[in-house]
Amino acid sequence: QVKNKAPAEVQITAEQLLREAKERELELLPPPPQQKITDVEELNDYKLRKRKTFEDNIRKNRTVISNWIKYAQWEESLKEIQRARSIYERALDVDYRNVTLWLKYAEMEMKNRQVNHARNIWDRAITTLPRVNQFWYKYTYMEEMLGNVAGSRQVFERWMEWQPEEQAWHSYINFELRYKEVDRARSIYERYILSSALAVLVLVHPDVKNWIKYARFEEKHSYFAHARKVYERAVEFFGEEHMDEHLYVAFAKFEENQKEFERVRVIYKYALDRIPKQDAQNLFKNYTIFEKKFGDRRGIEDIIVSKRRFQYEEEVKANPHNYDAWFDYLRLVESDTDAETVREVYERAIANVPPIQEKRHWKRYIYLWINYALYEELEAKASKRTRQVYQACLELLPHKKFTFAKMWLLYAQFEIRQKNLPLARRALGTSIGKCPKNKLFKGYIELELQLREFDRCRKLYEKFLEFAPENCTSWIKFAELETILGDIDRARAIYELAIGQPRLDMPEVLWKSYIDFEIEQEEYEKTRNLYRRLLQRTQHVKVWISFAQFELSAGQQERLPRCRQIYEEANKAMRSCEEKEERVMLLESWRSFEDEFGTDATKERIDKLMPEKIKKRRKLQAEDGSDAGWEEYYDYIFPEDTANQPNLKLLAMAKLWKKQQQESEAAAMDPDKDIDESQT
Numbered sequence: 001q002v003k004n005k006a007p008a009e010v011q012i013t014a015e016q017l018l019r020e021a022k023e024r025e026l027e028l029l030p031p032p033p034q035q036k037i038t039d040v041e042e043l044n045d046y047k048l049r050k051r052k053t054f055e056d057n058i059r060k061n062r063t064v065i066s067n068w069i070k071y072a073q074w075e076e077s078l079k080e081i082q083r084a085r086s087i088y089e090r091a092l093d094v095d096y097r098n099v100t101l102w103l104k105y106a107e108m109e110m111k112n113r114q115v116n117h118a119r120n121i122w123d124r125a126i127t128t129l130p131r132v133n134q135f136w137y138k139y140t141y142m143e144e145m146l147g148n149v150a151g152s153r154q155v156f157e158r159w160m161e162w163q164p165e166e167q168a169w170h171s172y173i174n175f176e177l178r179y180k181e182v183d184r185a186r187s188i189y190e191r192y193i194l195s196s197a198l199a200v201l202v203l204v205h206p207d208v209k210n211w212i213k214y215a216r217f218e219e220k221h222s223y224f225a226h227a228r229k230v231y232e233r234a235v236e237f238f239g240e241e242h243m244d245e246h247l248y249v250a251f252a253k254f255e256e257n258q259k260e261f262e263r264v265r266v267i268y269k270y271a272l273d274r275i276p277k278q279d280a281q282n283l284f285k286n287y288t289i290f291e292k293k294f295g296d297r298r299g300i301e302d303i304i305v306s307k308r309r310f311q312y313e314e315e316v317k318a319n320p321h322n323y324d325a326w327f328d329y330l331r332l333v334e335s336d337t338d339a340e341t342v343r344e345v346y347e348r349a350i351a352n353v354p355p356i357q358e359k360r361h362w363k364r365y366i367y368l369w370i371n372y373a374l375y376e377e378l379e380a381k382a383s384k385r386t387r388q389v390y391q392a393c394l395e396l397l398p399h400k401k402f403t404f405a406k407m408w409l410l411y412a413q414f415e416i417r418q419k420n421l422p423l424a425r426r427a428l429g430t431s432i433g434k435c436p437k438n439k440l441f442k443g444y445i446e447l448e449l450q451l452r453e454f455d456r457c458r459k460l461y462e463k464f465l466e467f468a469p470e471n472c473t474s475w476i477k478f479a480e481l482e483t484i485l486g487d488i489d490r491a492r493a494i495y496e497l498a499i500g501q502p503r504l505d506m507p508e509v510l511w512k513s514y515i516d517f518e519i520e521q522e523e524y525e526k527t528r529n530l531y532r533r534l535l536q537r538t539q540h541v542k543v544w545i546s547f548a549q550f551e552l553s554a555g556q557q558e559r560l561p562r563c564r565q566i567y568e569e570a571n572k573a574m575r576s577c578e579e580k581e582e583r584v585m586l587l588e589s590w591r592s593f594e595d596e597f598g599t600d601a602t603k604e605r606i607d608k609l610m611p612e613k614i615k616k617r618r619k620l621q622a623e624d625g626s627d628a629g630w631e632e633y634y635d636y637i638f639p640e641d642t643a644n645q646p647n648l649k650l651l652a653m654a655k656l657w658k659k660q661q662q663e664s665e666a667a668a669m670d671p672d673k674d675i676d677e678s679q680t
Contacts, residue, residue, distance in 0.1 A: 050074065065091060065098050076108055084108060085117075099132055110142065118142065126155075130162050137171070149179060160191065166210070173217075182221055189214045208234070208244040219254060227254060243275050245283040252286065261294050277310040284310070308332055320352040323364040330371065339380050346372045359402040366404050369393040373410070383418055390414065394427075405431070405439035412447065421451075436467045441474075454485060470503045472510040479517065488521060515550075524554050541582040544570035545589045552593070560597055567593065571609065584611060 068091035075084040109118035143152035211234035218227035248271035312329035408431035415424035475498035482491035620628040
């Protein structure tokens with residue numbers, strides 16, 4: 001027993017053990033001694049021992065063919081051909097399906113120039129295993145090398161009866177061509193493509209490339225009529241159910257080589273009209289190249305259009321709701337196609353209704369209908385179909401959830417172009433009844449304005465303002481209409497109703513329009529009352545400035561005192577305003593007024609009211625409450641603020657003292673300057 005189980009201080013790896021064993025050559029066995037045979041008895045004894053070894057190996061496992069082959073090759077090396085032949089025959093009795101055994105057997109006979117024996121072996125091999133092509137290749141090659149052309153042809157014929165693979169037929173054809181037997185090669189091609197059984201043509205090798213090879217064979221040997229006939233037979237044979245682009249490309253190239261350009265064009269168009277687009281990429285490419293080489297501009301454009309049409313078809317097939325692809329496709333079709341085809345594509349496009357009833361999904365789709373209607377009206381000149389398109393689209397839209405005002409307006413405009421005003425009014429009336437929208441009201445009102453139907457406009461404005469009373473633009477337009485019609489009281493009443501609404505989207509625009517209206521009517525007192533009413537609602541600096549400028553431009557004798565009084569009131573009102581910038585804006589406007597119209601006393605007074613601009617720092621805080629540093633900003637200190645805050649006065653005295661200190665230090669640093677100044 002091992003008491004100390006700790007690891008040794010020096011560790012030895014398996015790699016070291018192997019390296020030492022190799023260095024010491026522990027596993028190498030010395031080579032056997034060379035044996036020299038000096039007489040016949042020793043030779044016979046050696047043969048006996050060797051044969052006994054081979055026989056023992058075979059007896060141990062008869063199915064190991066390599067032992068048989070080694071045994072036969074050893075006998076062959078001793079020129080014991082009969083013994084080797086016997087061994088091969090015994091091996092074939094064990095496994096006659098072993099290809100290597102037959103090959104070695106035949107090669108031995110050929111190597112020893114036993115031609116008839118070799119023929120016998122090849123004949124037995126192809127009879128026993130007719131589907132092993134290697135036997136046939138070796139047999140025909142041997143007969144050809146022996147110059148026995150008839151015998152080789154006979155072997156090929158026997159092979160062809162088994163309907164072998166493609167390469168076997170080509171080997172037979174090449175064999176006949178080597179001996180200039182073109183007619184025989186042609187007959188082999190015929191058998192290769194078709195075989196006659198019970199007076200019915202049965203397909204043997206249905207691949208298109210075999211027909212193409214046959215035709216090229218005829219073309220190579222200058223039998224052009226035969227080649228054309230082969231292509232025509234191939235087209236007829238495959239029909240329209242099994243069309244292949246490679247056949248038509250090869251046929252077209254053949255005709256191109258024969259300078260038959262019209263036939264080439266017919267072949268390409270025939271194939272493109274019948275072959276599915278996804279299988280005709282190569283056909284498109286070759287047709288394009290042909291047209292660029294030999295065609296005119298029209299032909300090149302046709303093939304490009306066909307190719308683009310195919311691309312768009314693939315896109316819309318992959319995603320029918322890709323409306324951008326439909327737009328591109330329709331643009332292409334409209335450029336160079338008859339009306340029925342365009343309508344068919346439009347119908348296919350509009351059939352792809354968005355699956356979700358949300359307006360954002362319909363925004364692109366609705367333009368398909370618009371383009372369809374415009375095409376029918378402008379290109380096809382079919383007003384009846386245009387009306388049907390508009391009506392079908394409006395029936396399709398889910399008006400309870402959303403609508404498209406542009407469709408209603410386009411339909412109404414179309415009916416007006418057709419001089420059918422009642423239908424246009426009915427459409428717009430239906431629209432504001434089903435799904436009222438600002439755009440619909442505006443479009444309907446604009447239509448009636450163009451027709452000078454002002455009573456209808458008034459009714460529409462009333463309906464519009466009942467629907468959207470917060471819309472300031474509508475109030476203003478309504479009042480402007482009454483102003484144009486000369487009914488000032490109605491316009492003023494509309495403005496009064498408008499400013500009395502509890503909620504408005506743009507009240508400042510409405511008040512400005514009302515004030516401008518009163519100014520145009522030269523109702524200055526009413527304008528002042530409007531400004532006062534507006535100032536009761538808001539104390540915005542722009543309102544005060546506008547009020548002051550109005551008084552200045554009123555053109556009356558008391559305009560300057562009135563304007564100055566407005567500025568005084570504004571300054572008092574804005575002392576409590578938190579936004580100091582607005583008060584500064586007011587004072588700037590006041591100073592501009594005084595610079596132009598005021599006296600020295602008023603100018604001096606306004607200068608005293610102007611604030612002092614100082615730079616300050618304040619602490620910033622981030623969103624989470626932590627310190628974010630400091631920032632500098634400008635603040636305004638007004639004179640009344642300075643009087644109320646004594647600290648500011650102390651700060652000003654400190655700044656003055658600091659300035660005096662800096663001046664005294666500068667004088668101490670430069671005493672010559674003081675002497676010069678005293679002398680002067």
